[in-house]
Amino acid sequence: MDAPPQQEDCKPFIRIAGYLEAMQLNAPRVLEANLIDGFLLLTDLGSTQYLYELQAHAERAESLYADALHALNVMQNNGTAFQSSLPPYDDELLRFELSLFHDWLSEKHLGIEFSDDDEMNWQQLCDLLVSNALDQPQVFVHRDYHSRNLMVRDRSNPGILDFQDAVEGPLTYDLVSLLKDCYIQWPQQLVDDWAHQFYDNIDASMQQRVNDKQFMRYFDLMGVQRHLKASGIFARLNHRDGKPGYMTDVPRTLSYIIELGPRYHELQFLVELIRERCMPALQEVS
Numbered sequence: 001m002d003a004p005p006q007q008e009d010c011k012p013f014i015r016i017a018g019y020l021e022a023m024q025l026n027a028p029r030v031l032e033a034n035l036i037d038g039f040l041l042l043t044d045l046g047s048t049q050y051l052y053e054l055q056a057h058a059e060r061a062e063s064l065y066a067d068a069l070h071a072l073n074v075m076q077n078n079g080t081a082f083q084s085s086l087p088p089y090d091d092e093l094l095r096f097e098l099s100l101f102h103d104w105l106s107e108k109h110l111g112i113e114f115s116d117d118d119e120m121n122w123q124q125l126c127d128l129l130v131s132n133a134l135d136q137p138q139v140f141v142h143r144d145y146h147s148r149n150l151m152v153r154d155r156s157n158p159g160i161l162d163f164q165d166a167v168e169g170p171l172t173y174d175l176v177s178l179l180k181d182c183y184i185q186w187p188q189q190l191v192d193d194w195a196h197q198f199y200d201n202i203d204a205s206m207q208q209r210v211n212d213k214q215f216m217r218y219f220d221l222m223g224v225q226r227h228l229k230a231s232g233i234f235a236r237l238n239h240r241d242g243k244p245g246y247m248t249d250v251p252r253t254l255s256y257i258i259e260l261g262p263r264y265h266e267l268q269f270l271v272e273l274i275r276e277r278c279m280p281a282l283q284e285v286s
Contacts, residue, residue, distance in 0.1 A: 019166075
């Protein structure tokens with residue numbers, strides 16, 4: 001791994017890699033480190049992303065997701081020994097991430113102007129989503145647990161990458177990253193089934209704290225926060241960093257929020273904003 005020190009700090013990667021190895025998960029092991037020049041020698045997890053395998057062989061989805069759900073369960077259970085040493089996924093960070101949709105996608109990319117009523121509704125929505133995140137049991141969170149960061153392995157599947165931004169955060173965050181993926185989409189009923197499958201295998205003490213109905217509400221609303229964040233990041237990558245390729249993933253990312261409209265009246269403002277203003281504007285500027 002080549003990570004110039006003026007641009008990247010390798011120390012979080014090395015530290016989290018050690019945590020994941022201690023959890024007996026399949027992540028790169030750091031064999032040698034030159035922090036002065038920003039070079040790491042890592043074990044190799046191959047070149048087949050989950051995303052590629054799922055697109056080429058959709059019939060493998062059940063087994064691949066079963067492995068990824070199991071690994072996530074291990075991460076949360078065994079991660080209790082390490083989560084307190086991680087940065088918190090706190091109110092400030094959650095609100096900053098939500099602002100990316102408002103500032104970079106809606107205003108900067110799409111030219112949508114928020115009225116005073118829009119701003120009031122937006123703040124109420126942010127309060128709802130932040131409370132949903134902070135009210136959940138807090139666990140070890142990978143923070144980018146999806147098909148581009150999971151590698152298909154013959155043994156100890158999956159290989160896990162891109163974990164350096166791990167935090168202590170909401171129970172459902174990594175689960176929604178995996179199942180409501182910005183890069184590949186599955187039918188809503190199948191996603192719900194996989195989410196229930198994960199819930200059925202979490203620790204019994206956690207099930208006593210969170211019943212299945214509350215878990216699914218946490219899961220759905222956590223997805224709203226994540227998809228607003230992701231779509232905003234994609235717009236920022238386009239405008240600030242000159243990387244327009246991710247903009248093709250924005251409609252898929254926002255469609256997850258529209259799907260939730262019939263389930264949650266609290267999302268009416270956001271669903272209408274996306275369906276009636278953002279989606280048409282995306283077609284116009286693409």
